[in-house]
Amino acid sequence: xxxxxxxxxxxxxxxxxxxxxxxxxxxxxxxxxxxxxxxxxxxxxxxxxxxxxxxxxxxxxxxxxxxxxxxxxxxxxxxxxxxxxxxxxxxxxxxxxxxxxxxxxxxxxxxxxxxxx
Amino acid sequence: xxxxxxxxxxxxxxxxxxxxxxxxxxxxxxxxxxxxxxxxxxxxxxxxxxxxxxxxxxxxxxxxxxxxxxxxxxxxxxxxxxxxxxxxxxxxxxxxxxxxxxxxxxxxxxxxxx
Numbered sequence: 001x002x003x004x005x006x007x008x009x010x011x012x013x014x015x016x017x018x019x020x021x022x023x024x025x026x027x028x029x030x031x032x033x034x035x036x037x038x039x040x041x042x043x044x045x046x047x048x049x050x051x052x053x054x055x056x057x058x059x060x061x062x063x064x065x066x067x068x069x070x071x072x073x074x075x076x077x078x079x080x081x082x083x084x085x086x087x088x089x090x091x092x093x094x095x096x097x098x099x100x101x102x103x104x105x106x107x108x109x110x111x112x113x114x115x116x117x
Numbered sequence: 118x119x120x121x122x123x124x125x126x127x128x129x130x131x132x133x134x135x136x137x138x139x140x141x142x143x144x145x146x147x148x149x150x151x152x153x154x155x156x157x158x159x160x161x162x163x164x165x166x167x168x169x170x171x172x173x174x175x176x177x178x179x180x181x182x183x184x185x186x187x188x189x190x191x192x193x194x195x196x197x198x199x200x201x202x203x204x205x206x207x208x209x210x211x212x213x214x215x216x217x218x219x220x221x222x223x224x225x226x227x228x229x230x231x
Contacts (some may be wrong), residue, residue, distance in 0.1 A: 006159075009157065034220075041225075042225075043121075043207060043222035043223060043225060044160075044209075044222045046219040049219065090159060090160065103148065104162060104165060105150060105165075105209070107152070107160040107161075108159055109157060109159035110157075110159045
């Protein structure tokens, strides 16, 4: 079964500093990977997704992520963090029905980002 | 276009009571999911459905039931509420194929069992 690991529960960065949130996945076939963001009391919003092709994907709000098959990683990055980026971030994977995964959308445990002014 | 609508937004239940969390989407999405979110645990999949009349268990189905009689509705039923079911519940839907599009989420239902 597929799984997603986000090793950092909390991260604090200063406004204007760069950011990298880690995500590792476990899945036998080609994964379909997502990053979502959740503001307090809100639902989840898609930041970006990777299905195939270019391993560096661009998302909304200035975020990007790089898929590295050799490291089973899909880390989220932002060059300069804004105070409004403070939120919880979730990495997710879909296991394809075509490879026995049932099209289940599985989430990591999340990383809480705090931005210091 | 309302997207995914969950009701109620908040609810307090007593141990042993039952209730149904409603989830409706108006986007003609085939795939629908129910998650529970607990602090530090991320989102855990309870049940999901790939179309009307088809449901399947996720990671944490015990204590819950679902049905999918129409494409639009995917209610989650708690039969005998327990304190362990205190959580925030999210419903999500995906159009035709989760490999090609994003999931749309409802605003959540905060449930407390006392």
